[in-house]
Amino acid sequence: MGIPPEREDVKQQVLYLSQITMKSHLLESPISKCPLYLACHHLKTERIQRDWERQGDAGSEGQKLTVCPIINGEDHLRLLNFQHNFITRIQNISNLQKLISLDLYDNQIEEISGLSTLRCLRVLLLGKNRIKKISNLENLKSLDVLDLHGNQITKIENINHLCELRVLNLARNFLSHVDNLNGLDSLTELNLRHNQITFVRDVDNLPCLQHLFLSFNNISSFDSVSCLADSSSLSDITFDGNPIAQESWYKHTVLQNMMQLRQLDMKRITEEERRMASVLAKKEEEKKRESHKQSLLKEKKRLTINNVARQWDLQQQRVANIATNEDRKDSDSAQDPCQIDGSTLSAFPEETGPLDSGLNNALQGLSVIDTYLVEVDGDTLSLYGSGALESLDRNWSVQTAGMITTVSFTFIEFDEIVHVLPKLKIKFPNSLHLKFKETNLVMLQQFNALAQLRRVDQLTIDPQGNPVVNFTLWKYYVLFRLSHFSMQKINGTEVTQNDMIMAERLFGILAHVASSELPQYRLISILGDARKKQFRYLLESKGKKPGIINEENNDSKRLVGENTNRATLNYTTRDFYNEKLEEIKEKKKFCKTYIEDLVKEATEINMKNEALQKLWPQMFIELVRDAVIEIRNKNSYMKLCLQQITDQK
């Protein structure tokens, strides 16, 4: 131990002391290495100690001290040892003002008190007592070692003045967090094992701290001990027994954040480990960034869809209000729109789920939340909101467009979708599955509009927002009208031969009537309309190739050939229909006046005819009479005729 041989008395005392320290559990604390402790002098402790030991050897507990004995005449005492007793209060030692070391390990002390005169005290051992609070240490400014392990302390306090303290042992207490450590400018070792610590603060205020033991606590994330990264003096740390040590990212996160460490969990850190740590940490960072981006995107998508949904609801309510106003007192029909609104609104409650604060801040950067959303996910193209329909005009790469087999429409009026179906047909030729949700499909007639597509294999009409699904016959009508598609599935269920036959049975006559009983000119005009529209669209679309036009021709020819009998069942959207009716009004007015004129003429002629019929006999008689009267006198008549002839010349 490096003591010069001349100092035999010191050696004896040191030996004795070291035996004592071996006996106690103080191996946990490196107090044995404290040089000052070894070098202190003591006189006459032996006597006291011996007295005590004799009492202890008797073996019965009744012979242990319950109070601090009054010690007279020992004012130069430096070391005092009261281990393994039943002392409940520290008292009767105020006169030992030269005391350097006080050992009260393993007693029943409930409160630190009675130490105010021990200004020279350097070592205070109060382990394994019942102390609930650190207090009354104000005057112990020279304190070098403070051992409070095995007590009931819940809070670190009242030690900020101990600027010479080098070792602080608070193991096996009830601490839940670590802070209030400022002022401990000499602290090199801090033992906090076996507590309930969840977070650590202020450690970066300890300029000399080298060893920090946090084993067997409740630390679960590195953020709760983030101050450790800022402590440049730390070289040795233990986290074993904490939840954080079970994490997959534990080791490399600690190593990455605390480059100054030399030892972790009592094991030296190798260069290899450090390298691995930085590599792994980089990968973690990448992954986190990616997932952060993903969650941002997802959040944005969710907000957009919510926004679209809200706009849709408002629009529906507005329409419903107009309808109810026009409908006057009919309470039945007034209820229905409200009910529909009620159900759609309840399906979209204001979702205020927990958002990461980081995400929230990032999103507030987005100044405008879109009113529509277009999403391509492998083979599905999803459109939310009517603004999304314009995206069909974009230049889609042939590859992307070719991969799309499913197109889904949500929160868009079906009538608006009808107008873009030709575009859909051309730009996404492989789209075989159509899905409609919240698109206001209310009439069977609307399905007629789907006939213009090239081919549909599957159709999904979500009951939400599509009242037509409530009708018993809707599936059969779809199968009937779109029989040329030979659909495989409707709303997920396979279409059987029986379904097709039933559809044909139910509506076949309609088709027959629609084709064979319409006069020729109407057939031509209805079919002609459809074909005219197609041509018009083709002429308008950019980048038309003659090949496409021929294809269109063939398509329509094929369609017409297969299904003339139902090709006349068309759907014109309400707006178009009303427009057409408006246009016809002018013509109707003209026709009315024209016919009226004709009728007037006809009736005039008729009247004249009837009048003539009535008057004719009379007129005839008069004509005959006049002629006879004229001819009665032959001579004068002959003269008259000659006169007339000469006059004519």
Added chain:
Amino acid sequence: MLSPERLALPDYEYLAQRHVLTYMEDAVCQLLENREDISQYGIARFFTEYFNSVCQGTHILFREFSFVQATPHNRVSFLRAFWRCFRTVGKNGDLLTMKEYHCLLQLLCPDFPLELTQKAARIVLMDDAMDCLMSFSDFLFAFQIQFYYSEFLDSVAAIYEDLLSGKNPNTVIVPTSSSGQHRQRPALGEAGMLEGVEASLFYQCLENLCDRHKYSCPPPALVKEALSNVQRLTFYGFLMALSKHHGINQALGALPDKGDLMHDPAMDEELERLVVRSKLHRTSRQHRAKEPGAFGFQRREKQEALERVSSASVPTPYHYRWEPRE
């Protein structure tokens, strides 16, 4: 044809009674609209076709509501077309809601107003539980009365309400369109102990109404018959009686008797032909898609279909066409 009454009427009245002008105007309008297409095959042929279709009752197909409603003949034709096209739905036994029937109506006339369908449904359901299901025949007959006699019914509603509230029925009543029927419900509540009005008094007012106004009304004699065995009646009870009365149905001439409602052998035959064709079409499509065992399947189908058709066709002139060709 050349009846003396016809010649006795002055020109305009005659034309108006037969609605000749309506058809002439409509014909010319159609001509104007489809000028390019029609000019290809001649105006004379167009007029022939047009008036042929008017006679056959197919002119109202897929036309706007204002035209469908314009003349009694149009209304009858529409009713008949609706019956022919959707008789199969009724035959299938499905009970449908008012909205579904309205959908079917809209297939034939895109802007058919919901109000009329609702009124028709009210007759069937006796103004109760508007979401109830209705059978095809019930709905059709009620709809016939409502649609064909809609103006008449509006006036009747006004009269009924006046009678309920105790006003003098012989004062001049001006029908105030749809509001009359809407005011029904509170009035019914106030009717007190006895429901409805006295039948004979009611009938007197109706007779006056029929005499006074020019729009079509059911023949008064038949109405009297319908009211003969009741002391008191409610508005919807009266309408229900009208709709169920065979005589009125026959007088209208649009629909067959209730018993024969599902029978239309000519159409059934046509339907079978279509079903067969669709089955062949589907199997041939499957064959095109290269499904295994197509040939045998196909031929069997044809045979089956032919056999089925020949058994289904009740003696009709076309029976012999369906003998399988050896």
